[in-house]
Amino acid sequence: MSRTFKALLLSSAALTSSLGAAAEADDLESRIAALEAMVSELKSELAATRAGHEEIVRVQPVAAHPEAAPPPPTDGFRVGDTTLKFGGFVDADVHVTSLSDGAISGSSIARDFYIPGATPIGGNGTTSTDFTAESTRFFLAASRPVGDKTLSAHIEMDFLGSGQGNELVSNSYSPRLRRAFMKYGNWLVGQEWSTFQNTSAIPESASFLILSDGMVFVRQPQIRYTHGNWMFAVENPNTTTLNSGSRDENLIPDVVARYNMSGEFGNVSIAGIARQLRADFGTVEDETFGYGLSVSGRLNVGDTDDIRFNLVGGDGIGRYVGLAASRSTALDPNGELEAVPSFGGLIGWRHAFGETARFSGGYSGLFIDNPDYLADTVTSSVQSVFGAILWDVAPNVTLGTELMHGLREVESGVDGSITRFTFSTKYAF
Structure with a gap:
């Protein structure tokens, strides 16, 4: 009052x-x-x-209420209105490789991870030890709002397969491009995993890549559209032949359609590919049609385990399977291209034990129905098995040991094998 x-x-x-x-x-x-x-x-x-x-x-002046600044990103850092993220891992591996026949050149990428078609046949067996950090990887990702959507980009490199360095003094190796793409809304443009491949089917391993025999594994430039569970893409074409080299005279890109299903059970993808296979030899040119079907995914078993699988088959799928263990076509005696049939697959089991350790193992194979007119030295099948123990000794730090055995057979029935022990130390950041 x-x-x-x-x-x-x-x-x-x-x-x-x-x-x-x-x-x-x-x-x-x-x-x-x-x-x-x-x-x-x-x-x-x-x-x-x-x-x-x-x-x-x-x-009395009215106090202004400025618009609240956007919160800082929880993953990465902001430059202007663009959010940047840098990451990757440092991977140091030791490989002890025993070959039943012949040798793999010290400069070959097959000394760093298992490439089924590179297993030699014929000659004296050899054993070698390699230390390498070439699978070390880094990436830079960027994103920013554009209208009511987000524009993002991703660039990723590692050092495998470099022709720059050697083991004489410095072990210097140049980066190689793995992935480089942009995404806006439903569209992706650039170099990315092929839409024909489900990367969640790749088994966990101590080495860079395992069970590649019957695995769909390709990265290449493409234009992809995603709508709900569906993905559609046109991808870089290339026709490989068993007896006249790799051809790059395609007019029509490879066309891929894929349907994805996911839930508490895990995920399953069904993918189909259609390909123009064409070669121009100057005076003669020919083309044929290739196609393939793949079913792949990862199924959860219990709270911690999973099963990973990939089944694939078709005519002329060549370089899409087995790291090009076979080829897409053969040139018959009449100068006509013939699509080469093949089928294969893999199955892997990942089992966790304790709080930070797990076992990963599995089998993979690819079987090729080569035309009769080809030489007896053409690969008819590749198969492999592996087992690995991985242990997270600290946050983002994993130690791994692995033993794998691979077998390559040619049309004559002769075969050669590879056995490799790997010890790996990886720090992801």
Whole structure:
């Protein structure tokens, strides 16, 4: 209550008491008039006070409420309105490789990981030990809002297959491009895993890649559109032949369609590919049609285990399977291209034990139906098995040991084998 009203009440009480005490001495009407004059004066004072307060409020500057700044990214860092993320891993491996026949050149990428078609046949067996960090990898990812969507990009490199360095002094190796693509809305443009491949089917291993015999494994430039569970893509074409080299005279890109299913069970993909297989030999050119079908995925078993698988087959799928252990076509005696049929697959089991350790193992194979007119030295099948123990010794630090055995057979029935032990140390960041 304001002091003005308190004064009014006190004055009223005092006046009432005074009237009661001196009612006979003074004229009641004159005192009532005096009281009315006092109330009128107090009203005027109250109105003046209120007007002054309203004027102060009117001229007081209103505090601005600036728009809240967007929160900092939880993954990466911001430069302007672009969020950048840098990551990868350092991977140091030791391989001890035993070959039943022949040798693999020290500069070959097959010394760093298992390439089924590179297993030699014929000659004396050899054993070698290699230390390497060439599978070390790094990437840079960027994203920014554009309209009501996000534009993102990804660049990824490692050092495998470099022709720059050697083991004489510095072991210097140049980066190689793995992935480089942009995404906006449903569209992807650039070099990425082939839409024909489901990467979740790749088994975990201590080495760079395992069970590649019957695995769909390709990275290449493409344009991809994704709608719900469906993916559609046109991808870089290339026609490989068994007896006249690799041809690059295609006019029509490889076309891929894929349907993905996922849930608590894991994920399964069904993919189909259609290919123009074409070669131009100057005076003669020919083409044929290739196609393939793949079913692949990862199925959850219990709380921690999973089964990974890939089944694939078709005519002319060549370089898409087995790291090009076979080829897409053969040139028959009449100078015509013939698509080469093949089928294969893999199955892997990943089993966790303890808090940070797990076992990974499996089998893979590719079987090729070569035309009869080809030489007996052409690969007819490749198969492999492996087992690995992996242990997370610290956050993002994994130690792994692995033993694999591979077998390559040619049309004559002669075969050669590879046995490799790998010890790996990997730190992901």
